[in-house]
Amino acid sequence: MADSRLLRRLCEPVPLVPFISDVSDVVHVNYVIDAHRIAPLIPPGPELQRIGESGDLAMVTFLSYRHGHPGPALLGRWRRLLPSPLQSNWRVYVRHRRTDSLGVYFLTTAIDHALHALSARMAAEALPMHVLKRTSTLDAKDGRIDLLLDPGHGTAPDAEAHFTLLPEWPVDGPWRSAFSEYGEMLAHCVPQDRALSVQPWRGRVTRQEILLDIPLDSCTALTGPVVSNAARAIVGTAEPFAFLVPLVRFRFESEERDPL
Template identity: 65%
Template structure:
């Protein structure tokens, strides 16, 4: 009986893989754990299982809460046509600029504050506060006109968190950050290193300092007329959008952050990332910091959107 069950599971996995093939970015990108004290081979099999993720789509929604701090946005304005092939069919880049031909790719990093289910209440304080890095494109669902962020990749410094999101959260293609990853904001300097180690998370390194005032010009100019318009575009994107082509419908996850864009602090410095360069070419990065603002992020995994229906922004 055990062998029959094993063959059935193997067959189901193979069948699902035909409809959900490996992709360069997104939920079905190759997944590799950075090793360390974890057994790598079984973790890679679990994270790559289409069968587990298909089952995860049926798990009821759970509200998560985290008090995030020191959010660092690194942004690139590029030709929208360059980003279009990176997003799945049904989504399109949100276009900016006088000719509506510019789009924005962001990788942002932040420190969680005891990330965990909201139902834990005060016991959530016992949970860890890992570093997370998100790589996203701002998109619109072509049929419904709903805006959001499509995550090319995300990574977090805790393996259980990464596996949970990988299986349960359609819009969060989570990987694991290596042990050397860091985000230090102190003494007027920001030291950022989302490091994948030997894993599959995208890598970057930045050394940044706050600017004394908001710049009058910069790499954002082809997309917006003033600096203030760029945080206003990037920061309020509190919805993750993706699609399930095997069901022909979009999927969304609401993320209520409540971050005031006017609090963003412009940054200057060096940013190095082969992963970003592969996506944006020679586009010059520009960055800003969201300092602590006393708000708590609420992240909720929500059900699939109805076929052809727009998600409810208030859900």
């Protein structure tokens, strides 16, 4: 069912409704890499948001978080009856040349509930969703936070990391190759309230408009080892740097379409 193009085509006309989730413990793991390495993975239409003094670098992020009863806003308080899966989005930062819209392009996404993965594949253009076999609880406690993305024998991306929360933003790190200050790095990757995907068979780019409103000063820097075969395949030997956003009120607003 998840690979059925016919089912996807049948679900495509169904309008998406506003969608809410009270997200917690959003762990961003980031890499600054050569733009030429990642550019071939971007379909025609969007282009990379290039960074660095020479514009020859780009940023890749995989962020993982615990949903808070995601569901249609019209359910109101009944939304509390819905489960709270863990999701991981692997993304690059892009711009649509024709409209100059900034947003993210998902290289892959994964979740630890099969029903949520199937629903996303059938209903949403931008979510190439896979199923995780096992995940961590993602609770920030005692100044530490652990992350586990175990795909089992499936096609979801993998990752294991053990972080310690830092008391203040660092003054140096792998991000310095593209940004002069830590806050400048956060300003680039945090306020991304749009996902872009391409449907070349329809000659269009789809914009999924979301609302996050994350204050930059709510972000806490993390330090610790990250092991991921999926990340290494994308970024090579680039060093990771991470930060935590403790709470996010996620709201999906609408899905719009622009000519490719």
